[in-house]
Amino acid sequence: MKVNDTVRNIVIPKRVSQPEALVGSVGGAGGAGGSDGPRKSSTTIYQKMEEAIRAEPEVRNELVLKYKELIKSGEYKNSPEKISSKMISESINEEIS
Numbered sequence: 001m002k003v004n005d006t007v008r009n010i011v012i013p014k015r016v017s018q019p020e021a022l023v024g025s026v027g028g029a030g031g032a033g034g035s036d037g038p039r040k041s042s043t044t045i046y047q048k049m050e051e052a053i054r055a056e057p058e059v060r061n062e063l064v065l066k067y068k069e070l071i072k073s074g075e076y077k078n079s080p081e082k083i084s085s086k087m088i089s090e091s092i093n094e095e096i097s
Contacts, residue, residue, distance in 0.1 A: 070076035 067076060
């Protein structure tokens with residue numbers, strides 16, 4: 001996955017969604033914490049997301065074993081056209097976003 005796009009020698013960073021959109025209105029009128037409310041909540045959300053990502057295995061062994069068996073038995077069928085089409089569409093979607 002690309003992190004940055006490069007046009008000639010200029011690096012264009014990818015847009016990152018704002019965590020405030022996930023938090024909603026925090027620390028509104030009369031709320032304690034002032035302007036630090038959304039920041040603390042954003043940090044908490046990112047920490048929870050990082051914990052969830054770390055909890056996931058790097059390799060999903062059950063899927064690897066499933067596909068190994070399908071390939072060995074000759075049951076795994078995937079056309080080169082389907083693979084290339086998927087690669088191209090994902091590349092285009094990556095460039096758009």
